[in-house]
Amino acid sequence: MLNLSGISKTFNQGTPNEKKALTGLSLHLKPGDFATIVGSNGAGKSTLFNAIAGSFYVDSGRIELGGKDITFAPEYRRASQIGRLFQDPLKGTAPHMTIEENMSLAYLRTTKGKTGFFSRIGKKDRAFFQEQLSQLEMGLENRMGQPVGLLSGGQRQALTLLMATMVPPQLLLLDEHTAALDPATAEKVLEITKQVVAKHQITTLMVTHNMHQALDLGNRTLMMDAGHIVFDVQGEERDSLTVEDLLQKFHQGAGKELDNDRILLS
Amino acid sequence: MLSMTALQTALEMGAIYSLVALALFISFSILNIADLSTDGCYTLGFAVGATVTLAGHPFLALPAAMAAGACSGFVTAFLQTKLGVESILAGIIVNTGLYTVNLAVMGWSSNLSIVKADTLLTIAKGLSDSTFWKDWYTLIVLSAILLVMALFVTFFFRTRLGLSIRATGDNVDMVRASSINPAFTITVGLCISNALTGLAGCLVGLVQKSCDINLGTGMVTIALASLIIGETLFGRGSIGVRIFGVVVGSCIYRLIMAVALKLEVPTECFKLVAALIVAVAIASPQGRKLIAIQRQKFLARKGAKEKC
Numbered sequence: 331m332l333n334l335s336g337i338s339k340t341f342n343q344g345t346p347n348e349k350k351a352l353t354g355l356s357l358h359l360k361p362g363d364f365a366t367i368v369g370s371n372g373a374g375k376s377t378l379f380n381a382i383a384g385s386f387y388v389d390s391g392r393i394e395l396g397g398k399d400i401t402f403a404p405e406y407r408r409a410s411q412i413g414r415l416f417q418d419p420l421k422g423t424a425p426h427m428t429i430e431e432n433m434s435l436a437y438l439r440t441t442k443g444k445t446g447f448f449s450r451i452g453k454k455d456r457a458f459f460q461e462q463l464s465q466l467e468m469g470l471e472n473r474m475g476q477p478v479g480l481l482s483g484g485q486r487q488a489l490t491l492l493m494a495t496m497v498p499p500q501l502l503l504l505d506e507h508t509a510a511l512d513p514a515t516a517e518k519v520l521e522i523t524k525q526v527v528a529k530h531q532i533t534t535l536m537v538t539h540n541m542h543q544a545l546d547l548g549n550r551t552l553m554m555d556a557g558h559i560v561f562d563v564q565g566e567e568r569d570s571l572t573v574e575d576l577l578q579k580f581h582q583g584a585g586k587e588l589d590n591d592r593i594l595l596s
Numbered sequence: 597m598l599s600m601t602a603l604q605t606a607l608e609m610g611a612i613y614s615l616v617a618l619a620l621f622i623s624f625s626i627l628n629i630a631d632l633s634t635d636g637c638y639t640l641g642f643a644v645g646a647t648v649t650l651a652g653h654p655f656l657a658l659p660a661a662m663a664a665g666a667c668s669g670f671v672t673a674f675l676q677t678k679l680g681v682e683s684i685l686a687g688i689i690v691n692t693g694l695y696t697v698n699l700a701v702m703g704w705s706s707n708l709s710i711v712k713a714d715t716l717l718t719i720a721k722g723l724s725d726s727t728f729w730k731d732w733y734t735l736i737v738l739s740a741i742l743l744v745m746a747l748f749v750t751f752f753f754r755t756r757l758g759l760s761i762r763a764t765g766d767n768v769d770m771v772r773a774s775s776i777n778p779a780f781t782i783t784v785g786l787c788i789s790n791a792l793t794g795l796a797g798c799l800v801g802l803v804q805k806s807c808d809i810n811l812g813t814g815m816v817t818i819a820l821a822s823l824i825i826g827e828t829l830f831g832r833g834s835i836g837v838r839i840f841g842v843v844v845g846s847c848i849y850r851l852i853m854a855v856a857l858k859l860e861v862p863t864e865c866f867k868l869v870a871a872l873i874v875a876v877a878i879a880s881p882q883g884r885k886l887i888a889i890q891r892q893k894f895l896a897r898k899g900a901k902e903k904c
Binding site: 383404405406407408409410414416420421422423424425426427431432434435436438447448449450451 | 752754755757759760762763766769770771772773776778
């Protein structure tokens with residue numbers, strides 16, 4: 331599904347601030363793969379997501395999604411195939427627009443081509459939104475006319491997740507999307523994430539700082555350091571791994587201890 | 597306090613200024629862009645409308661003025677989306693350039709009169725002979741045009757494209773991550789906004805029959821005042837309510853000016869009056885907050901004293 335071959339990116343090239351963010355990273359995800367990513371501070375996890383989503387173009391290498399070369403496709407073009415959630419719950423929704431308007435936007439953009447510029451939301455669509463919202467079990471289905479700015483961070487993140495997956499994308503990028511939420515809400519959003527991804531078999535990449543999550547969620551774990559993948563495990567080998575093993579593996583792959591001030595071992 | 601004619605004129609001008617306020621509603625409130633090309637664009641609408649009318653096409657004047665406005669909006673949008681010019685600067689640059697363009701359209705003369713030509717309004721006047729129609733036809737025609745435009749804008753902002761434009765001003769990160777090209781939505785928004793400004797310029801020319809190159813000076817301030825009076829009174833409800841607020845705000849602004857005229861404020865001072873109204877209108881929500889805080893403090897202190 332997703333095919334990255336030897337992608338590299340250097341910021342501020344030729345200046346004292348030069349930063350090699352990605353160094354010849356290759357990765358192949360099969361359809362339906364759900365991979366978690368852990369790594370040190372500045373290992374390039376977010377840079378990797380930005381490269382895939384198209385926030386910048388890579389210096390070298392190729393990015394393919396669903397068999398199409400998207401290396402130089404602009405960000406907004408890729409976005410019709412890629413759903414993305416940020417750590418900041420405020421980033422994914424428009425605060426002064428109502429829940430219904432936000433959902434309409436997400437819905438209408440994914441049905442682009444089938445609908446014209448002047449298409450509007452009808453009764454049937456509204457009922458569909460309501461049904462989707464009720465699955466979150468947050469009571470949002472009765473608040474569709476309220477501006478999204480009134481919702482809590484957890485509710486906004488759940489709504490963003492719903493909007494990103496209402497029409498399933500080819501690839502879902504989750505950039506620590508539960509890190510800014512309180513533990514109970516984070517658990518809830520994570521639960522919804524699991525359900526949605528499993529239901530639509532969406533190919534997913536998720537950055538996390540929680541080592542247990544890294545092993546429990548999905549079917550594959552990737553560890554990053556210095557701009558490339560140092561350890562990649564799946565299948566039976568992954569099932570038998572403990573958090574200690576994982577740290578050990580990182581040491582072997584990167585030649586140093588996992589250095590991350592936000593890591594959660596328990 | 598106000599005579600019937602003064603009230604009528606205030607409402608006529610209110611209807612015209614509503615269109616400019618509506619334009620700023622799109623650029624300033626929705627897209628979050630301060631579009632300072634409004635002054636020049638307003639004059640451009642007059643220049644194009646009057647020239648087309650003089651050429652013997654009274655009905656073509658309105659669409660021509662709107663198209664000219666849209667072109668001006670396109671240039672402003674192009675400068676900021678493709679060439680990376682700061683949005684305020686883009687407006688100022690276009691505004692400066694438009695001065696020459698406007699002179700050129702007006703045949704290199706600094707004023708233009710359409711007193712003798714058949715205009716949309718003189719044709720409308722001839723539709724009926726009743727005295728009521730003769731007295732009120734200008735206001736009726738202007739209100740009808742305003743109504744059509746307000747309904748169009750209300751409808752438009754509920755379509756997919758309209759929602760995308762609103763989201764662009766609200767959260768540009770989200771828009772980019774939603775497969776919408778922000779450069780495109782900003783361009784469409786500014787084209788529609790400036791088309792409305794151009795239309796307003798054309799209409800004011802038809803009503804006043806003769807205008808000069810400085811017609812649009814200060815327009816941005818006036819429209820902003822109307823917009824903010826409307827938003828202060830009607831809050832940030834649904835799009836329909838907000839657009840209604842813009843129209844009411846424009847009429848209130850014109851009424852205040854009419855009262856100022858009645859109180860024999862010298863015409864030289866009008867710009868100062870306008871600036872004061874804008875400042876008061878913009879400051880009033882903050883002022884209300886300050887008063888509320890002071891009252892809360894006062895009550896808290898009083899409560900503390902009583903306990904003692």
